[in-house]
Amino acid sequence: MPRKSLLISPELCIGCRGCQTACKEWNQLEGTKTVNQGSLDNPPDLIPDLYNRIRYVEVPSGANPVRWLFVNQRCMHCGDAGCMKICPAPGALYRTNEGAVVFSKEKCIGCRLCVTACPFNVPRYDKDNKISKCHLCFDRISEGLTPACAKTCPTGAIRYGEREDLLGLAKKAGYEKVYGEADLQGLGAIYAFKDAPKLYGMDERPAVPESVVFWHTVLKPLAYWGLGGAVAASLLHYVAFGPKKYEEEVKKDG
Amino acid sequence: MGNQMVKKANAFEILNHWVLAVSFFILAVSGFGFLFHLEIMNSLFGSFNQMSVVHNYAGIVFAVSLVLTIFNYLPVSLNLDSDDMQWILRGGGYFSRGADVPVQDKLNAGQKIFYLFLLLTGTAIAASGLVIWLAPGVRRWILISHFIHNISFDLMLMVIILHIYLATLANPGTFRIMVYGTVPVEWAKKRHAKWVQKTGGE
DSSP states (O other): OOOEEEEEOGGGOOOOOHHHHHHHHHHTOOOOOOOOOSSSOSSSSOBTTBSOEEEEEEEOOSSSSOEEEEEEEOOOOOSSOHHHHHOOSTTTEEEOTTSOEEEOTTTOOOOOHHHHHOTTOOOEEOTTSOEEOOOTTHHHHTTTOOOHHHHHOSSSSEEEEEHHHHHHHHHHTTOSSOBTSSGGGOOSEEEOOSSOGGGGTOOSSOOOOHHHHHIIIIIHHHHHHHHHHHHHHHHHHHHHTOOOOHHHHHHHHO | OOSOEEEOSOHHHHHHHHHHHHHHHHHHHHHHHHHHTOTTHHHHHSSHHHHHHHHHHHHHHHHHHHHHHHHHHHHHHHOOOHHHHHHHHTGGGTTSTTOOOOOOOSSOHHHHHHHHHHHHHHHHHHHHHHHHHHSTTOHHHHHHHHHHHHHHHHHHHHHHHHHHHHHTTSSTTSGGGGTTSEEEHHHHHHHOHHHHHHTTTO
16 A cells, blocks of 8 residues: 655644644544643643644744744654654554554553654653554544544645655645655655754754664664574584583593 | 582572572563564563563562672672683683683682673663663663663673573583582582682582
8 A cells, every 4th residue: 555644834834723623533632721831832742632733933034023834743654663663562553554653552561662762752651651642543544534634624734645646746836855755764744844844843854863773773683693692602612612521620630 | 538518609699599590581581572572472471561560570689689699709700810811811621622721719710700791781781771660751861771771681691691501511510509509529629729728628
């Protein structure tokens, strides 16, 4: 099945937060009491009961007193997902045919390693200490429906479809560089940014922490090669040199 | 002559050795389960959730047991002298039949180095494990600890395998020390002459 994605276009976003609401409705997530922070960001960060949210970024601008950027924040469904790499519990994080990175609360053991390996600081833990994050409405898309956020978005700022089509769409609209096109083997949420990603509060080069990559590619194989190697070396020594017998040693000394 | 025994390990030392060994075995098996997503662990431990609990508390047992080994082995292990250097240079006599090695203390140079290595990697693995357990989600700390935990596991695993080989197949008559605590005095004179001398051959 061709990989599915979200195309997020901050230029089209009007900051209505319909995506936040629709997501909560479909996923039956509780409302949260928040405090006025002097900003439209609400809640101020991703929380267990909020899978996606709009960040309101104010940046300096020559023409206008304020330039306002609306950026949707969520799980990016990385092609090379750090969370899936580091997770020690089989089935707690898995990938669907559409390419979504999905979690199972039953399988999650609450170790929070995924939090530290995520390049985008996305996973949150609920009151039962189980992972909570956007799962691209895997229960909708597996039936051919659109994720709740994209379905409700009134301006097309969040669009869902085949990844290749969405990339073509963004290129045709004049975005030469699409954020997340190639990083981490391609993100499952790609962004049509007019300016440098940094301006939108995104990492220029998102990456899985180097120590996690080294662990995955070197230390993990070393565990079974080391085990096998040590056993093999022992057996080889036994065959080549044999055991030390103290009786012989005593005899030799006479 | 021949049947006279000398005591090399006391009951506490032997008991603690097996507490350490069993906890290590449980930790290593469950650790492999986490590393390679071995679903068979579900039938051994009930679930990965329960396995993580067992892994954590077995880690506590391992750490305490490791600390208790210090009294028995650390002083003698730190006392590396020129005979030990010679022993190491001659590969402990393990790489030629009937090679001569310098006289050794209660622990030979290889055992001393093994113990120091175990204490080092064991401390690293216990400390980093504790951080992973008690500071979940603290990015900096966890990434460093996760790395240390895994690198020391790899090193320890290889060395433990060699330890098991050297203490059983490679040296017939050694294993009984960790069961009965005694060895024939003739054996001790050959293997640990310095120690026998110090304790008066008893």
